Amino acid sequence: MDIVVCIKWVPNTTSVNIDQKTGTLIRSGVPSVINPHDLHALEIALTLKDRFGGSVTAITMAPPSAKLGLEHAIGMGCDRAILLTDMVYAGADTLATSYTLAKTISKLKFDLILVGQETVDSSTAHIGAQVASWLHIPYLYYVVDVNYLGDGKIWAKRLLEDAYEEYELTLPALLAAAMHSTHPRRVKLSYKLRCKSEQIIEVWSNKTLGLEANCVGLKGSPTIVRKTSFVPEVPRKKIVCKPKDVEQAAEWLIKRLIEERLLKI
Amino acid sequence: MSICSEWDKIDPREYRGIWAYLEVEDGVLGEGGLQMLGVARNLASQKDTYVGGVLIGKGVSSLAREAIYYGADKVFIADDEKFEEYYAALYAEALASLAKEHKPEVILVSGTMRGREFTPYVANTLRTGITADCTSFEVDPAVKDVLGVRPTFGAYLIAHIRTLNRRPAIFTARPNVFPTPERNPAREGEIIHTQPKVADGYGVKLVNKKRFSRGTVPIEKAKILVSGGKGLGSRDGFTILQEFAKVIGGEISGSRKAVDAGWITHDKQVGQTGKTVRSDLYFAVGISGAVQHLYGIREARCVVAINKDPDAPIFDNCDYGLIGDYTEVIPALIKAVKKLQARKTE
Ligand SMILES: Cc1cc2nc3c(=O)[nH]c(=O)nc-3n(C[C@H](O)[C@H](O)[C@H](O)COP(=O)(O)OP(=O)(O)OC[C@H]3O[C@@H](n4cnc5c(N)ncnc54)[C@H](O)[C@@H]3O)c2cc1C
Ligand SMILES: Nc1ncnc2c1ncn2[C@@H]1O[C@H](COP(=O)(O)O)[C@@H](O)[C@H]1O
Numbered sequence: 001m002d003i004v005v006c007i008k009w010v011p012n013t014t015s016v017n018i019d020q021k022t023g024t025l026i027r028s029g030v031p032s033v034i035n036p037h038d039l040h041a042l043e044i045a046l047t048l049k050d051r052f053g054g055s056v057t058a059i060t061m062a063p064p065s066a067k068l069g070l071e072h073a074i075g076m077g078c079d080r081a082i083l084l085t086d087m088v089y090a091g092a093d094t095l096a097t098s099y100t101l102a103k104t105i106s107k108l109k110f111d112l113i114l115v116g117q118e119t120v121d122s123s124t125a126h127i128g129a130q131v132a133s134w135l136h137i138p139y140l141y142y143v144v145d146v147n148y149l150g151d152g153k154i155w156a157k158r159l160l161e162d163a164y165e166e167y168e169l170t171l172p173a174l175l176a177a178a179m180h181s182t183h184p185r186r187v188k189l190s191y192k193l194r195c196k197s198e199q200i201i202e203v204w205s206n207k208t209l210g211l212e213a214n215c216v217g218l219k220g221s222p223t224i225v226r227k228t229s230f231v232p233e234v235p236r237k238k239i240v241c242k243p244k245d246v247e248q249a250a251e252w253l254i255k256r257l258i259e260e261r262l263l264k265i
Numbered sequence: 266m267s268i269c270s271e272w273d274k275i276d277p278r279e280y281r282g283i284w285a286y287l288e289v290e291d292g293v294l295g296e297g298g299l300q301m302l303g304v305a306r307n308l309a310s311q312k313d314t315y316v317g318g319v320l321i322g323k324g325v326s327s328l329a330r331e332a333i334y335y336g337a338d339k340v341f342i343a344d345d346e347k348f349e350e351y352y353a354a355l356y357a358e359a360l361a362s363l364a365k366e367h368k369p370e371v372i373l374v375s376g377t378m379r380g381r382e383f384t385p386y387v388a389n390t391l392r393t394g395i396t397a398d399c400t401s402f403e404v405d406p407a408v409k410d411v412l413g414v415r416p417t418f419g420a421y422l423i424a425h426i427r428t429l430n431r432r433p434a435i436f437t438a439r440p441n442v443f444p445t446p447e448r449n450p451a452r453e454g455e456i457i458h459t460q461p462k463v464a465d466g467y468g469v470k471l472v473n474k475k476r477f478s479r480g481t482v483p484i485e486k487a488k489i490l491v492s493g494g495k496g497l498g499s500r501d502g503f504t505i506l507q508e509f510a511k512v513i514g515g516e517i518s519g520s521r522k523a524v525d526a527g528w529i530t531h532d533k534q535v536g537q538t539g540k541t542v543r544s545d546l547y548f549a550v551g552i553s554g555a556v557q558h559l560y561g562i563r564e565a566r567c568v569v570a571i572n573k574d575p576d577a578p579i580f581d582n583c584d585y586g587l588i589g590d591y592t593e594v595i596p597a598l599i600k601a602v603k604k605l606q607a608r609k610t611e
Contacts, residue, residue, distance in 0.1 A: 240585070
């Protein structure tokens with residue numbers, strides 16, 4: 001099976017800080033990582049390759065620095081990686097991003113596409129459905145397990161709030177890997193070294209893809225950010241104490257909560 | 266202005282009405298869709314237009330009246346055999362087909378698991394903009410467009426997003442952030458039976474389904490939550506929290522680190538990548554109060570923090586805070602409740 005995995009190189013939002021003096025976001029110096037949810041997509045793809053053969057290609061649309069993310073993917077065992085990078089792709093919303101990814105994928109030989117459930121920086125969870133829509137192929141979200149049935153079909157299991165569901169999908173298809181669905185494998189140095197010796201990471205610009213400028217980047221994006229702001233604080237009482245006598249404090253608190261009708265005993 | 270040749274030309278001025286997609290869960294209208302009717306009503310009155318409800322499924326016609334009672338002026342129904350099973354692309358094309366025909370200005374979909382799965386496909390089919398996971402909506406005073414307000418960049422910022430020149434503008438909204446509107450059986454409205462255009466098959470078939478019960482009240486419905494974080498130190502910490510939850514009639518939940526550690530399941534995670542809760546009382550125990558966590562407890566009425574670090578950010582975001590080790594504070598709270606209970610029964 002030939003599999004394409006879409007990955008995104010994202011700022012590690014856990015290490016973002018707010019400048020307490022100016023109240024602004026400190027973005028500079030924030031290191032980037034592969035979107036953690038995409039590691040599950042890679043793991044599912046590589047497991048399928050281990051079991052059934054074929055190839056895994058990682059693709060990302062991003063500025064050139066995202067090459068590091070693709071090196072990570074190669075290090076995990078991907079055969080090939082493609083970086084889509086061009087000034088005309090900048091400022092894309094999910095419609096334009098999915099269009100560019102879909103047009104790229106349709107130039108490749110593929111049976112299955114895997115994406116992460118969502119990204120940690122924008123967390124829209126749009127791209128999977130939208131790529132499937134451009135390509136007119138079946139798709140399924142929240143996938144925890146996949147098996148190849150032969151005969152151009154796969155079986156996939158997904159976890160909803162209160163149910164497991166099992167599906168059969170006709171290939172080519174797209175699956176979005178659920179969060180927490182696998183234990184992603186580590187990078188192997190010997191795999192990663194291939195990035196140095198071979199031309200394993202391809203860089204495609206819009207010269208390669210030849211997409212209409214009106215369909216990509218900012219121009220191909222129907223949504224715009226009108227403004228951004230900080231999350232407004234919720235007014236809270238902030239009655240905080242460090243009690244000498246814990247039991248007394250506990251009793252005081254419980255009584256108070258009962259008085260406020262938040263607790264009934 | 267030239268547009269992408271893959272997009273059809275539209276006249277945004279022809280689009281009117283605020284639609285809410287109504288997901289049917291076990292034969293009744295899901296809470297999420299009702300919440301969207303509430304949002305739609307509010308936006309429609311600001312824009313002086315109608316509220317539409319959309320019902321797709323088999324045998325769903327009987328729910329049309331309910332949709333009207335909860336705020337719909339018009340209910341668009343696609344009631345057909347072929348919608349017996351939900352498949353993302355099938356439902357998406359049905360909704361897109363209705364939107365093409367009836368031209369609403371806005372479509373709102375609750376971001377349930379299914380809602381988040383099929384709505385982006387609707388937007389693509391219509392070549393329009395979609396904004397995910399909105400936590401509020403506003404009508405832009407200058408341009409009069411509906412803007413979706415959503416957390417971004419790991420919930421450090423919120424973005425106000427507008428769909429420019431394309432219609433309908435599509436939004437998914439975070440479940441449980443918006444209240445369910447009141448049911449008013451005196452309300453009247455119009456019921457419109459439709460036949461959306463969809464393909465015969467979508468290359469996907471449900472072959473097995475196993476329902477399971479988690480055996481507890483879902484955290485988004487709980488009145489009292491006792492939530493634990495990394496500070497519990499181990500899974501055993503949750504045993505103490507469970508005991509406390511039991512004596513006060515609450516449920517347990519947790520932070521992402523508690524989920525990542527495997528101490529509690531993902532359906533009980535509170536926060537940006539977990540759930541928004543609306544409990545009356547929320548105990549944050551051994552939780553530092555990261556922005557992504559705080560995002561999930563904005564709707565809680567009263568937050569009580571228990572943490573041994575006096576500088577933990579949770580103390581700036583709580584109503585009551587006890588600085589101390591939870592292994593002492595929680596047993597003291599249990600004892601206090603039991604003491605008051607005993608006094609009451611005397
Ligand atoms: C994109 C993104 C999305 C995220 N989504 C979520 C989300 O949905 N939900 C979420 O919760 N997090 C989320 N996070 C993670 C978040 O940033 C924090 O890492 C997480 O909330 C921290 O969990 P915690 O408070 O349990 O652990 P910590 O931050 O490690 O805090 C543990 C606390 O326990 C206290 N403590 C230790 N021992 C004791 C004791 N004996 N008694 C009392 N107190 C004690 C410590 O003082 C400390 O304050 C997200 C992060 C990102 C980047
Ligand atoms: N720029 C991108 N390049 C490649 N894949 C992407 C990109 N953005 C998102 N994806 C994929 O789509 C998934 C969902 O992302 P999102 O819709 O942005 O939350 C991610 O987990 C990735 O697998």
